[in-house]
Amino acid sequence: MLQIQTSINDVIMPIFIFPHEERKTYIVSIPDMNFSLEYSQDLTEAEQAEEIVLHLFNVMDEAACEAVARDITRATSTK
Numbered sequence: 001m002l003q004i005q006t007s008i009n010d011v012i013m014p015i016f017i018f019p020h021e022e023r024k025t026y027i028v029s030i031p032d033m034n035f036s037l038e039y040s041q042d043l044t045e046a047e048q049a050e051e052i053v054l055h056l057f058n059v060m061d062e063a064a065c066e067a068v069a070r071d072i073t074r075a076t077s078t079k
Contacts, residue, residue: 006071008033008064015068017075026076028052030068033059041076048073 002017011032018027019041026048029036039051052069053062060068 002075004071004075006068008060008068015072015075017072019076028072035059045073045077048076 004015005012006015013030013032016029020027024041025038027038037055049069052072053065056065056068
């Protein structure tokens with residue numbers, strides 16, 4: 001499991017990323033926001049970011065979504 005931090009509305013929050021090898025997915029959790037998401041490891045970085053933004057858009061503004069998506073995809077692309 002990977003653990004990273006991101007800033008959401010000037011608050012530092014942990015993000016947990018679990019690469020589920022059997023299902024070939026990433027499971028992403030932001031506990032402080034009661035948010036989780038599962039998406040395919042086969043997606044390109046751009047597709048991963050888009051998927052993350054689509055799901056986060058319900059809970060935060062677009063700029064924050066894009067920053068969080070960038071942090072997550074950066075972490076998973078170096079895995």
